[in-house]
Amino acid sequence: MFPTATETSFQEKVDQDLNIEPKDHMPENYRLHLIRQISQHAHSEVIGMQPEGNWITRAPSLRAKQILLAKIQDEGGHGLYLYSAAETLGISREEMIEQLHSGKAKYSNIFNYPSLTWADIGAIGWLVDGAAIVNQVSLQRTSYGPYARAMVRICKEESFHQRQGYEIMAKMMKGIPAQREMAQDAMNRWWWPALMMFGPHDSDSPHSGNAFKWKIKRKSNDELRQRFIDKTVPQAELIGLAIPDKDLKWNEAKQGYDHGEINWAEFKQVISGNGPCNKQRMAHHVKYHEEGAWVREAGAAYSKQIQENK
Amino acid sequence: MANDTQLDLWEVFIQSRAGNHHIHAGSVHASDRQMALQNARDIYTRRNEGSSIWVVPAKYVTASNPDDADMFFDPANDKIYRHPTFYVMPEGAKQI
Numbered sequence: 001m002f003p004t005a006t007e008t009s010f011q012e013k014v015d016q017d018l019n020i021e022p023k024d025h026m027p028e029n030y031r032l033h034l035i036r037q038i039s040q041h042a043h044s045e046v047i048g049m050q051p052e053g054n055w056i057t058r059a060p061s062l063r064a065k066q067i068l069l070a071k072i073q074d075e076g077g078h079g080l081y082l083y084s085a086a087e088t089l090g091i092s093r094e095e096m097i098e099q100l101h102s103g104k105a106k107y108s109n110i111f112n113y114p115s116l117t118w119a120d121i122g123a124i125g126w127l128v129d130g131a132a133i134v135n136q137v138s139l140q141r142t143s144y145g146p147y148a149r150a151m152v153r154i155c156k157e158e159s160f161h162q163r164q165g166y167e168i169m170a171k172m173m174k175g176i177p178a179q180r181e182m183a184q185d186a187m188n189r190w191w192w193p194a195l196m197m198f199g200p201h202d203s204d205s206p207h208s209g210n211a212f213k214w215k216i217k218r219k220s221n222d223e224l225r226q227r228f229i230d231k232t233v234p235q236a237e238l239i240g241l242a243i244p245d246k247d248l249k250w251n252e253a254k255q256g257y258d259h260g261e262i263n264w265a266e267f268k269q270v271i272s273g274n275g276p277c278n279k280q281r282m283a284h285h286v287k288y289h290e291e292g293a294w295v296r297e298a299g300a301a302y303s304k305q306i307q308e309n310k
Numbered sequence: 311m312a313n314d315t316q317l318d319l320w321e322v323f324i325q326s327r328a329g330n331h332h333i334h335a336g337s338v339h340a341s342d343r344q345m346a347l348q349n350a351r352d353i354y355t356r357r358n359e360g361s362s363i364w365v366v367p368a369k370y371v372t373a374s375n376p377d378d379a380d381m382f383f384d385p386a387n388d389k390i391y392r393h394p395t396f397y398v399m400p401e402g403a404k405q406i
C-alpha cells in the first residue's frame with residue numbers, strides 16, 4: 001500500500017523532528033497508539049498514589065510526612081497533565097476513567113506490589129521513580145507535542161521524588177541493624193519489579209516498529225533498562241545496599257552492567273491481574289471515584305445555575 | 311450510574327513574573343472560573359512558576375487551521391523590507 005499525501009507530510013514532519021500538534025493530520029493508528037500510551041501513563045501516576053498514600057499517617061516524622069504529601073500531590077498533578085494531553089487526541093476524561101475501571105486500559109504493573117514498611121517508601125521513590133525518570137527523560141523528545149511538553153514538566157518535578165527516596169534509604173542504612181535489614185528487604189522486593197517497568201526485551205517486543213518510526217518511542221526498552229541499572233548500582237553500593245542479583249557484574253567491554261534473567265513469568269502473572277494488589281488498587285479507585293460523584297454533580301449544577309442567572 | 315460529568319475544559323496561561331507574557335501551560339477541568347483558577351494554581355504553580363494566571367474556557371479559543379498555514383501566513387513571506395536587515399546602511403554608520 002502506498003502512503004497517502006497526508007501520511008507523507010506527517011512522516012516528513014516526524015522525520016524532521018518537528019512535533020505533531022493536536023490539529024495536525026496524523027494516521028489513525030498513531031492517534032490510537034498515543035491514546036493507549038498516554039492514558040496508561042496517566043492512570044499509572046494516579047494509581048501510584050495508593051502504595052505511597054498507605055504511609056502518610058505513619059510517616060516517622062513531620063518532615064517525612066510533609067515530603068510524602070508533596071510527592072503524592074505531584075503524582076496527582078502528573079496524572080492531570082497526562083489526561084489533558086490525551087484529551088487533545090479526542091478521548092474524554094470520562095472515557096479514560098471508564099476504560100481504567102473496565103480493565104481495557106492498563107496502568108504500570110509496579111503499583112500492584114504492596115508497600116509493607118517505611119523502607120518501601122524509600123525504595124519506591126528511589127527505584128520506581130528512578131526507573132520512571134529514565135523513561136520520561138527520553139519521552140521529552142517524543143513526537144506528539146502535548147505529550148512531550150507534559151514530560152518536560154514532569155521531569156522537572158521528578159528529581160525531587162527520586163532524591164527523597166534515596167535519602168530515606170541512605171538514612172536507614174546508617175541506622176540500627178533492624179533498619180538496615182528493612183532497607184535491604186525493600187531493595188530485594190523492588191529491584192526486579194523496577195527492572196520490569198521497562199517492559200519486555202527488545203527481541204520480544206514486536207509492536208515497537210511503528211512507535212520508533214513515528215518517534216513516539218526514542219529509546220528501546222533494553223537501552224533504557226541498561227541506563228537505569230548503570231546509574232543505580234553505584235548509588236546502591238555507596239550506601240551499602242546489595243543488588244539482589246547474583247549474576248550482576250560489570251562488563252568492561254560494553255561499559256555497563258550485565259544482569260541476571262528477569263522473571264517474565266511473574267511479570268505476566270501480575271499484568272494479567274494476579275499480582276498481590278491488583279484488586280485492591282482498582283477497588284480503591286472505583287470506590288473513591290463513585291463517592292466523589294456528588295462533588296462533580298454539585299459543580300455541574302452550580303455552573304448551570306450561574307449561567308442561567310446571567 | 312449517574313451522569314459522570316468531568317466538568318468543563320479550561321485552558322491555563324501563566325505569567326512567570328511581572329513583565330513577562332502569559333504563556334499557555336496546559337488545561338484543567340472545572341465547573342466555574344473560581345474553581346478553574348484554584349485548580350490551575352494547584353496543578354501548574356506548585357513551585358512558584360507563576361505570579362499571575364489566566365483561565366479561559368476552551369470552547370472560546372479559536373485556533374488557526376494547520377492545513378491553511380501556508381496560505382494563512384503567506385502575506386508575511388515576501389515582505390522582507392519589514393526586517394531591519396533589508397536596508398543598506400552607509401559604510402561607517404554607527405548605532406543604527
Ligand SMILES: [Fe+2]
Pocket residue numbers: 045074075078154158
Ligand atoms: Fe510522576
Ligand SMILES: [Fe+2]
Pocket residue numbers: 075129158161
Ligand atoms: Fe514521581
